[in-house]
Amino acid sequence: MIRILLAEDDDAMRTYLARALQNAGYSVVAVDRGTAALPHLANDEFDLLLSDIVMPEMDGIELAQRCAEISPATKVMFITGFAAVSLRASREAPHAKILSKPFHLRDIVMEVQRVFGLSEHATL
Template sequence: MIRILLAEDDQAMRTYLARALENAGYDVVAVDRGTQALPHLESDSFDLLLSDIVMPEMDGIELAQRCAKIAPATKVMFITGFAAVSLRASREAPQAKVLSKPFHLRDIVLEVQRMFGLSEHAQI
């Protein structure tokens, strides 16, 4: 089963994303900031870090850079509502996928499936 570490500071968005991904068959650990995600990256194994970019204490880009050192095999996908931040993410973490808000919950599930080479109809 694919394991996802979700870092999103907006509680409603975090709840919706976690629920959509869990309903699609993924194992999700959700935290509300980058500094809370680090201990999970250090102690557990995740296939994907799904992170908002703008968060308190540590932004998603710094979190992704730390993740690359701690768990280099973990894929990274950013979610953001800010176009300028999206450009910065593309420049500073070029291997990461950036999904701009607003998006439909189905879109994020489809993007995760694409990252792992799963077809839209695959059993996850």
């Protein structure tokens, strides 16, 4: 089973995303900030880090950079509502996929499936 570490500071969005991904068959560990994600990356194996970019304490770009050091095999996908921030993410984490808010639950599941080369089997 594909394991996803979700870092999102907005409670409603975190719950929304975690539920959608779990319903699609993924194992999800959800945290409310980048600094809370670091121990999980150090102690567990994840296939994907799905992170908001704008978060308190540590933004998603810094988290992705730390992820690359701690767990280089973990793929990274960003979610953001800020166009300028997505440009910065493209420069500083060029291999990461960026999904702009707002999006439908179907969109996030389809993007995760694409990252892993899976067929579109989930229905939301």
